[in-house]
Amino acid sequence: MRRKTRSFCFPSCRPPAGRRAALPAALLASALLLLSACGGGKDESLRVGAALYTQDDTFISAMAQDLEGLVREAESGTGEKITLFIADGKSSQSTQMDQVDRFLARGCDVLFVNLVDRTAAAVIADKAEAEGVPLVFFNRQPVAEDIQRWDRIYYVGADARESGELQGKLVLDAWRADREALDRSGDGVLQYVMLEGEPGHQDSLLRTEYSIKAVTDGGVEVEKLANETANWNRAQAAARTAQWLEEFGDGIEVIFSNNDDMALGAIDALASTPRDRWPLIVGVDATAPALEAVAAGQLYGTVHNDGRGQAQAMMDLALALWTGEDPAQAVDLKEGHYVWLPYRPVTLENLDEFLED
Template identity: 90%
Template sequence: MRRRIKSCCSPSCRPPAGRRGLPVLLAALVLLSGCGGRKDDSLRIGTALYTQDDTFISTVAQNLEWMVREAESGTGNKITLFTADGKSSQSTQMDQVDRFLARGCDVLFVNLVDRTAAAVIADKAEAEGVPLIFFNRQPVAEDIQRWERIYYVGADARESGELQGKLVLDAWRADRETLDRSGDGILQYVMLEGEPGHQDSLLRTEYAVKAVTDGGVEVEKLANETANWNRAQAAARTAQWLEEFGEGIEVIFANNDDMALGAIDALADTPRDRWPLIVGVDATAPALEAVAAGQLYGTVHNDGRGQAQAMMDLALALWEGEEPAVELVEGHYIWLPYRAVTRENLEEFLEQ
């Protein structure tokens, strides 16, 4: 028999649609005020984000809010979802995890600030018997395997790099004369990288270039620089490169869409007849708009809605003591595929 799940948050406290940031504000207020004590028949989920400023992570958080509403309407149960913004501070995030556990959350969703902190969080969750679902930022395998109820939901960063590189390779093959501005048969590129040491940044950087060279194209790296997934930092880096290399830049690789949009901002501030080809990763709404406008050649769809759905399905199954309906690879992992996005298939993603 299914247990009826109650919420301490009334329908009137749910944020209006389209009001970005209110879900986190709401959660912060609930965390501070509490709900008047633990209710044994209420499913409480604590969600710790590395930063709400990341466009993709913000999208996942919004999708989780929608998934909660869908689960409530579909089952008649009520679910309380707390969300906390780590603001890129691991110590802040650790305090938030402690608070979730102290308040009796039944499941934790954690988007790590620092993947090396996974073991500490895993041990805290195991000590309280609370299932732990990491997402988007993958801990090392040893930390995932510390306990049978630790999971990871995300996508293979290597695949996203390969698809990004294939976008550039296809563009080169389709119109080499336009892309090869120097006419030397070599593709000159710059690379906007995410956080230093972050596995997504490392893998996307490596495999994007590898896909191009495996396709028989000789490349020359003009520059690479960390921009920490951040649009403003990427704009500053690109502006510097434009001054240094000018028309010599033929392709700008960006490890995510926010940085690709930063490159576009820099180019828009320095009008020129021809732009380099720019590619990103995530397929965020602003990036899809840039693809439609012809500013961003392409991006790679990171399924934020699919990740949120998988996390909710897994959390509900764990709460009910049922076998998860989603496929668990090696008993711990749920992998979602990436997909390349260009103007040719853009409508499909805009509809989503």
């Protein structure tokens, strides 16, 4: 079958006046026929609406590209048309809510939602349930009560606590390997600054807490010089780091960053004020630019967040739900609602395997 996969930045056309009636799962499985939301006739296309919190986020942008590629692979493998609509919420929950409404009006069969504001999950869940459209939250985890509102709501992501622990262990290993190089002040205390993501975001809170806990649990005394929110943003992180460099200078021994974009912002600030010694910098996500920074010796390490694996699990869920199959047969489903992907540490020592991926 000729490929007809399309990716759109939504909205792209006028929404239809009505919505298709729900079909029994058995009919979907046997005939794979859908009523078209736009044309009013039969359509073999699986329609997936993906709402992103922002495509300015390097990790989320890469996930969107992975979804597009996986849609093409799935279409080729199944012989069925798959239409993917991608919406950029531009960090506005009201914008994202409008996009979800339009996806539903358009006749999307499955929704993928990367929340701008996790407190909005209940409203989106109720909208999806009212239309009978399965909902897959990803990357930004709603509270358990919102996931459990309906048996066709799912979450695909990774355990943020684990990423914090692995990031802290990277620093702990560096301390144990060459304490003298890391402990510049010679006081036996690790002086650090922390670049945090959004206020109240569970990934930010857990990565901040458990990265430091991993270091202190390893027997290292720490001193926090400063912490600041940079909203996962490279430019904001560069500005925060520049201020800290003026205030603390070479007293900063480690820069912890809740994600790679902010870690790269710290690198930008350091590169703009040349100095003989840089603090050790660690991030999370293992984005392509971050891996380049590891290769260049600017970023000590990061924690691989398997975006492609998450995208694959989302597509597997979508196809199973569309055809009426048991989702638990398509993905490793925990507690009936969750798909968890593992994190992995990345340093120069094992960089090659991630560059190959």
